[in-house]
Amino acid sequence: MKKDDCIFCKIANGEIPSDTVYEDEMFRAILDLSPAVKGHTLILPKQHFDDLLTADGETLSAALKLAQKIARAQKAALKCDGINVVQNNGEAAGQTVHHLHFHVIPRYADGEKIVTWPQLTSEPEEQKMIAASIAKNL
Ligand code: 5GP
Ligand code: ZN
Numbered sequence: 001m002k003k004d005d006c007i008f009c010k011i012a013n014g015e016i017p018s019d020t021v022y023e024d025e026m027f028r029a030i031l032d033l034s035p036a037v038k039g040h041t042l043i044l045p046k047q048h049f050d051d052l053l054t055a056d057g058e059t060l061s062a063a064l065k066l067a068q069k070i071a072r073a074q075k076a077a078l079k080c081d082g083i084n085v086v087q088n089n090g091e092a093a094g095q096t097v098h099h100l101h102f103h104v105i106p107r108y109a110d111g112e113k114i115v116t117w118p119q120l121t122s123e124p125e126e127q128k129m130i131a132a133s134i135a136k137n138l
Contacts, residue, residue, distance in 0.1 A: 003048040008099035012044040049100040051089040080106035
């Protein structure tokens, strides 16, 4: 299903032009308009899902396979040294377009790290409680 007011639905389905690197019946992969690095690619399913949490399994499996294909093509075309695959869910996580997408971002050995987080210390008892609480909800 498409969503009328969703820009990525329109791009994925070809109603708005984009720099497309790949297309099949399920996906369009396009260059990001404001790339973190040259070649920064977005994988957009043609069907609308808000995010990872609401997407179907078939789309998710196929998206990861496509991320591998795009990553290999970036490595060959751009001679990058590494690849970040990034996927944001919800505004708190930095998602700005609420249509499921995967970022596939070429990285270079001499470049800045762009996916970083603080490394907090952990408490063994608290870790056990958190693990149990997540496990109970699976
Ligand atoms: P998010 O922050 O939601 O994970 O990522 C959204 C991404 O979409 C951003 O990197 C942003 O630059 C990109 N973007 C937003 N609007 C457009 C657009 O109209 N065309 C393209 N190609 N990229 C877009
Ligand atoms: Zn959409």
